[in-house]
Amino acid sequence: MRTSRWPFVPRMVGFVGISTAMIMILVAAGSPTPLLPIYEHEWGFPSWMLTLAFGVYAIALLVAILVIGSLSDHVGRRPLMIGALALELIAMGMFVEAHSIGGLIAARIVQGIATGAASSTLSASVVELAPERHKKTGALMAGLAPLAGLGIGSLFAGIIAQTVANAAPVIWTVLIVVMALATVFAIFTPETSTRKKGALRSLIPSVSLPKQVRRLFFSTLPGTIGAFMTMALFLGLLPALLAGLFAVTSPIVGALAAFVMFGVGTLVSAATLGAKPHRLRILGAASMTVGAILFIAAIGAHALPLVWTAAVFGGAGLGANFSGTTRGLVPEVKPHERAALFSTIYLVAYLSMGVSAIIAGAFVAAIGATTMALLFGAVLGIFALIGIITTAGHLRASRA
Known part of the structure; x- marks a missing residue:
């Protein structure tokens, strides 16, 4: 906990700073999206490796969540924040030095581990650093950060890739500076959790979910899967589909589509603060269903404008659903259970995102990009409907 001998920043400053750090972790995660087609052109690897480079990030993140997702409940938030941000800094350096698809995949794996270590810890810290009367705002921030960060990261990298000849080193150097500052800030952020026994045992991969939220959590699963398949679609698959099906090679097009999707999701999350969580989840799933239908129509009719429309509906659904999920679950658990809860949420989320992207990439060679895209949209829509x-x-059962 906080000591008087170390110059910690005030808790409100910590809340703002760690919220920003959480967003920047996701900015870095979204930045490779417009760069992947450029890497493919320069290095000459097959297109299915684009989805592999995207998918390994999510799988590495998943492994990190399984192993250390609950560790901060035992050793405190601050040590995990510092370590995760420092590892993210190392990943940015690896991106600068990557000159082959192997180096890029290695950097994505390290980035995934760092993001996984940061996800539950920073999310729990943001909630705990929020002023007592604004705990719901803290939970909202935990839901907004992934959307805002990934969208900003994709747009940031897309603009630089469109305007700078050798864009990748510029992007990663900027992020190196940002992660260095975030790591230093975390050192001066006050601790928000008391230590407890069982740190080593918590490293054994497991899924821990507080009993009082299990029924609610399982009811949110299909929507969460649909939401993160939407993310996989616009971050991992769309760059390859734009080039292969629509002959679009400009990096800014895919970046803008991802930004629209995440931007709409962020706005919906922020604008629906007063809405009931279950209504948000229903509206979000309905909007994702419409987005999936529009995406299928875009592929079938070869109509690029429908991709943008699908991004709007998909983003609205993603934002409403994920915000409704976090805002419904977080108030129901005790403070020392929050990191485990977020770990379980992100476990389902990133497993859905990584596995769906890798499977889709593997199927391209067998059934073609068009059929793969149609099937992906159909599966996404089915999960949203469920x-x-x-x-x-x-809701009916809880009222009975």
């Missing part, structure tokens, strides 16, 4: 049903069913 999300409506499970949320409505849980």
Whole structure:
């Protein structure tokens, strides 16, 4: 906990700073999206490796969540924050030095581990550093940060890639400076959690979910899967689809589509602070269903404008659903259970994102990009529809 001998920043300053750090972790995660087609052109690797480079990040993140997702509940938030941000700094350096697809994949793996270590810890810290009367705002920030960060990261990298000849070193050097500052800031951020026994045991991969939220959590699963498949679509698959199906090679196009999707999601999350969580999840799942249908229509009709429309509806659904999920679950658990809760949420989320992207990439060679895209949109829409049903069913059961 806080000591008088170390010059910690005030808790409100810590809340703002760690919220910013959490966003920047996701900015870095979104930055490779417009760069992947450039790497493919320069290094000459097959297109399915684009989705592999995207998917390994999510799988590495998942492994980190499984192993150290609950560690901060035992050793405190601050040591994990410092370590995760320092590891992210190392990953940015690896991106600068990457000159082959192997180096890029290695950097993505390290980045995934760093992001996984940061996800539950920073999310819990943001909630705990928030002023007592604004705990819901802290939970909202935990839900907004992934959306805002990934969207900003994609747009940031896309603009630089469009305007600078050798864009990749510029992007990663900027992020090196940002991560260095974030690491230093974390050193001066006050601790928000008391230590407890069981740190070594917590490293054994497991999924821990507080008993009082299990039924609610399972009702949110289909919507969460659909939401993060939407993320996989616009971050991992769309760059390859734009080049292969629409003959679009400009990096800013895919970056803008991702930014629109995440930007709309962020706005919806922020604008619906007063809405009931279950209504947000239902509306979010419905919007994702519409987005999936529009995406299928875009591929079938070869109509690029429909991709943008799908991004709007998909983003709105993603923002509403994920915000409704976090805002519904976080108030129901005790402070020392928050990191474990966020770990479980992110476990489902990033498993959905990484596995769906890798499977889709593997199927391109066998069935073609068009068929793969149509099937991906159909599966996404099915999960979103199931999300409506499970949320409505849980609501009826809780009122009975």
